[in-house]
Amino acid sequence: MEERSLNFLEEIIENHLAEGKYKNIHTRFPPEPNGYLHIGHAASICLNFGLAIKYKGQCNLRFDDTNPVTEETEYVESIMNDVKWLGFNWDELHYTSDYFEELYGFAVKLIEKGFAYVDDSTAEEMAAQKGDINRTGVNSIYRSRSIDENLQLFAEMREGKYPDGAKVLRAKIDMEHPNLLMRDPIIYRIKHAHHHRTGDKWCVYPMYDFAHGQSDSIENITHSICTLEFIHHRPLYDWFIEKLEIFPSHQYEFARRNLTYTVMSKRKLLQLVNEKHVDGWDDPRMPTISGLRRRGYTPESIRNFADTIGIAKRENITDVGLLEFCVRDHLNKIADRRMAVLDPVKLIITNYPEGQTEDLIAENNPENENGGTRSVPFSREIWIEREDFMEDAPKKFFRLGPGLTVRLKYAYIVTCNDFKKDEHGNITEIYCSYIPESKSGSDTSGLKVKGTIHWVSVPHAKTAEVRLYDRLFKVENPASEEGDFKDYINPDSLTILPKAYIEPALTETNPLDKFQFLRLGYFTTDKNSTSGHLIFNKTVGLKDSWAKEVKKEG
């Protein structure tokens, strides 16, 4: 077992443990239930849960549900499902909404200590008072209200005496602070909205800054890990904890993970879903965890990816090729091999007896000696991949063409003698002769051939719908391009093949089963696949050094 170096958070934690600052650590994963989790969240989940596991601490799942207008139960369920699927178990399950009464009490305490006031200013007035990066802010005329008056007004806000936007509760900090967040931030606002858990009990809701850190504190979170954009919130985070005199959780920030050829913000992903650019949150082209799952990714491959990219504080955009490497690496070990022909052309073995069939033995996975075998039917007529034949083959083309010889995987060596074309010049039939002594497993022909191709027996072939996916965007970083990110959507990201030929063994499958279609790539059975209408999603192609060769020549 190789000793891996520590990332900066592990270093901090090990120091804390060594100093005795904490006896054990407690982290949390705090999603807002307003969308589905994506691969960036997966990295955060692996980080928070992984740290708890590594240092024998705890990790909570907490729904940060303080904005009733964007949050829904559907999202809560999908998030719990995704976390579990990734392989993690939370120690405690919480909702910020469970703390609403306590948070309200914290706000009252702040008012009583003279650290908060009710402000009647409009949003526009407050924005104007706030100043900006270059100008300091000015105090609101409501800033000097008495404690009693503030207490009274805040109680009335809770009672529902005022409409949305009429009043807010603000922390009284410093309108000249260089950090805009410290210029008397709003901590409670009025929203007469139905909450997915508390219903209509509340019409005032705490803001993120007055909920997150307090919830961390209530749960005795020792290391509250978030992304870099919250770094400016840390002084506020600390200020509230100090003024409230509650358990001092601390916030640590790391750089969010980005991936090439996709977008990674819930807002943008929601747009793709709402505007039907994709078929829902779990569309296999989406970088969501549910999308990756439907695409055929395994939890192991995602965890390994998270581990490989590591964490740091610098801006980054990871090549999606690394994610693909991780899933190939895992699927190569666990996926059974099957044969499927996606773009078929008929091959007839002229010297093979008509009407004869043979059951050939095929190993399920050469990487797994206990993987077993299956039977594959063979006959005089087979489907092969159109790509595997060239009328004028270049020297290094180790497939079929006039006079060329290949092995049919698990079967015989065949040589092409002739072929037929239609009026458009498309190959319609290929004629070969086979060598009876070359049968796989009992080959006495003594022949060595360079190429081996896959095939499906025509009379035995079953059919399936196969969906091929390409990257969702045409550019590496759509979010950083000029204009609307949706202008960069790849119009060819989905190709549906309604009728591919598959070997009979492939009909015995359930959603999420993983296969390697020999020489083509990894495929998984779609959630909507039935025995009457099989559907396979392409997870990722195999490495294709021939395609690379062709590209170089071209």
Next chain:
RNA sequence: AGUUCCAUGGUGUAAUGGUAGCACAACAGUUUUUGGUUCUGUUUGUCUAGGUUCGAAUCCUGGUGGAACUACCA
């Protein structure tokens, strides 16, 4: 412009004052009844200028470049 953060091959990440390493990608070869897998090798990097030091990717100073912050979102 103010504040804060960041800067190591094409990408991601190590080296915590002492040989710049690992993974992906790329390239060459090996093995192979998958042009897959395996295995071997190669190319490519410390933003810049000073300073401290026997010695600096690391510490200090200046510069340059990038990012974040100006929602009754989180």
